[in-house]
Amino acid sequence: MANASNGDSYTSEFLPYFTIQLTPPTLSEIAEVLQNGMQSLFHDIKVDIARCPYLTTAPYNLAGVGLGGNTSVVEFVHDGINVPWNYRTRNIQDVLTTSCHDSFIIGSTYATKPHMPYYGHLIMNATYRAPMDIRNESRLIFAERHNGQTRIKKLTDPNQMIYINKGSFFISEGGVLKMTNGSVACNLMWGDYEEPMLESFHDFIRRQQCPEIHLQSDMIAVGTIINDKLKFISAERRYDVNLYDRNEFHCFSNYGAGGQFISDITPDTTEYEGYFNVAENMSVIPFT
Template identity: 20%
Template sequence: MATGAKHGIEKFVLYQPRLEELSDVLQKGLKENFADVHVSVADCPDLTKDPFGFPVKGICGKPRIADVGGVPYLIPVAKLDKIYDINTVARDTDLPGAFILGAGAASSRTLGINAELMPLVHTEHEGKPAVNGSYVARISPTDGGCLLEKYSEKYHDCDFGLLGNLYVSEGKPGKVLEIRASRRIGQFSLVTAIRKSLENHYGDKPVAMGGTFIIEKGKAKAHIMPAEFSACPLNTEEEVNNWLKHFEMEAPLICQSVLVSRDPGFDLRVEHTHFFSHHGEGGHYYTDTTPDIVEYVGYFLPAEFLYRIDRPVETHKIGRD
């Protein structure tokens, strides 16, 4: 149900099943898409350690998601004045000092170009500055490949632009859903398979989850947005795909993901995943391209609340894959 909201912020109470129930639902649902599946309730690993290197130890504590801005601010024509601060998102979701991860667009005001952002920020609180562990992936001006950078090595803000799909929590250790899946036999990515399993089981009860997963073996299809925003309006899926730069990237890849089983009427992007690596590759995840050998391990939690921030008035469904 929707609740009262600050200006430009809509809040919705999500359906939040118990972890044990979700474990059973996903164990059954993911079996349709992967030959090997094991879903359990487990302790969140220490995310400050390799391969994650996050600024906090876990993803637990008052979990919520925020859908900020949206694809209509990127296409058909980019609205470059749409700049957001992750610290402000933490306050807007009633959790100042939160740890926030997810997928979004980098701030063109900061970078001077368009790029993919992998936000990983322990936000400011009670006089303590933010700890920004984010990554940014851009198109290399020298060879047209992927240029992956640690955000804080070049930039000193916590901004992002246009759109962001964010998982917000206290960043504490605790119990999570551990999902292990390998040898894909279905047509869906891991994220889509999770989302559809939830949708099929819970129907019109919106269940949202966020977290992180690793592609341990195999390769993944990805894109990175061009450095220059399109000079011409992008009005169709074909035009958007022709504008994006597509890649096949090698495991191991550390992914951060937000998904909602169904949109309860807030013009949501129902799933969005970005990833980084320690070998120079990163971007927007579509799916794996090596189904016979792919191996995933992930850690997720269901969210209590959805916050819809700065929802576009003029909207469309193009470019949300």
């Protein structure tokens, strides 16, 4: 946990979501499960209960101080809705301004036109202070079609917090991962596509480019780990990695590289340092 909390209590009569109270294990129990479960995946791994660094400082440069206070995981669901995936939208402002607490929100999702300036991988990163003070420091990552260059656009307009189709976020806490050394592979969307988009979301994800990124310095990823049954999407053939409809982490850096994390391609070299907290509640946002 961080040294400072991320906000105070605030109430609203209307909530665009319903909340399920969770019964999480203790931090010690979770640490033991992660240590044992990931032992075979890394050369060396150590899972500890530790104090989170100040996330507003480099290399994280996030909007909130840390991962403590009023912990919730937020999910967007739309099963059975007959609407094209790139028009299944929600504005995170509606969630924050009707929530019960001042908040720091981080998470991974997607953006599309005309709701947002570009198509791309959206890293939500913002703070909210009741009743209407939103500081948006989110990032939109995409490739420019005319030159193939990756672009990371920092979003500061509170009205540019609209996500589409699927998203998992942490309110007042979350998961932050720092990657150092070697190279990683990340899916990357173009900033523009021809309309209408007739293919399914999973077919769209399957055909994304997956460039290799050499880690010039620390790369930061945010996302969620949810203890639920994984739904297989596709295999990324170039790196022989299975893609699932859960546990996505989207990455950004200060040297213009990022996207949806797929895998490291230098397992003997790449190092990870992650900080996570445990959600006490799950808020489910239905598409209406």
